[in-house]
Amino acid sequence: MTTLKTERLCLRPLVAGDAEAYAAVRCHPKVAKWLPPVAGEPVEAVRGTIGRFAAAWQERRYAPWGVFLEDRLIGHGGLNFVPEFDKTEVLWALHPDAWGHGYATEVARAALAHGFGSLKLDLIFAITLPDNLASQAVMKRLGLTYRRRVDYKSFTDIVWYDIDREAWLAR
Numbered sequence: 001m002t003t004l005k006t007e008r009l010c011l012r013p014l015v016a017g018d019a020e021a022y023a024a025v026r027c028h029p030k031v032a033k034w035l036p037p038v039a040g041e042p043v044e045a046v047r048g049t050i051g052r053f054a055a056a057w058q059e060r061r062y063a064p065w066g067v068f069l070e071d072r073l074i075g076h077g078g079l080n081f082v083p084e085f086d087k088t089e090v091l092w093a094l095h096p097d098a099w100g101h102g103y104a105t106e107v108a109r110a111a112l113a114h115g116f117g118s119l120k121l122d123l124i125f126a127i128t129l130p131d132n133l134a135s136q137a138v139m140k141r142l143g144l145t146y147r148r149r150v151d152y153k154s155f156t157d158i159v160w161y162d163i164d165r166e167a168w169l170a171r
């Protein structure tokens with residue numbers, strides 16, 4: 001498992017003890033409205049998510065990190081393999097108190113550098129709902145390019161951005 005430090009943040013794998021703080025972010029109404037629904041009681045539900053991330057760390061050597069600002073969990077972000085597309089996405093979600101500081105872009109930039117650098121991935125994508133302009137602004141700041149609309153889980157016609165390693169290295 002990989003832990004990274006960025007200029008202002010610590011990115012480390014989530015553990016069971018993070019469940020309560022993670023549920024407060026992941027299930028915050030202003031965050032949850034943009035993400036696939038989690039079923040059941042929030043802390044119990046995110047325990048399942050943390051377990052899936054732990055399995056991905058073992059299986060693939062990457063999974064989304066918990067994002068920590070001075071030891072406080074403010075969100076999740078990083079690389080996530082999506083079997084439906086057989087590709088790796090970069091994702092992010094922060095507690096509303098942490099919006100507007102450039103933290104999501106900072107996390108995602110570190111994730112892309114790790115994905116293209118250490119993990120040698122060929123392409124990384126990001127998807128979101130068409131009206132999630134804040135998330136698309138992060139994608140554009142990172143240099144991802146809009147390609148098409150796709151369906152994913154319960155979401156139809158969502159926007160797909162991506163960047164390949166060559167384009168990332170040429171930036």
Ligand SMILES: CC(C)(COP(=O)(O)OP(=O)(O)OC[C@H]1O[C@@H](n2cnc3c(N)ncnc32)[C@H](O)[C@@H]1OP(=O)(O)O)[C@@H](O)C(=O)NCCC(=O)NCCS
Nearest residue numbers: 031034092093094099100101102103104105127128134135
């Ligand atoms: C998507 C999301 C992570 C974007 O957060 P964000 O704070 O807007 O994005 P960033 O962290 O990149 O911050 C950029 C903002 O910080 C500002 N900022 C302030 N200080 C900054 C700094 N030091 N460096 C960079 N940007 C800074 C930028 O000007 C920009 O503000 P603007 O949007 O008013 O122009 C956030 O809206 C979120 O968690 N939403 C709910 C979950 C979600 O939608 N996840 C994505 C699902 S696909």
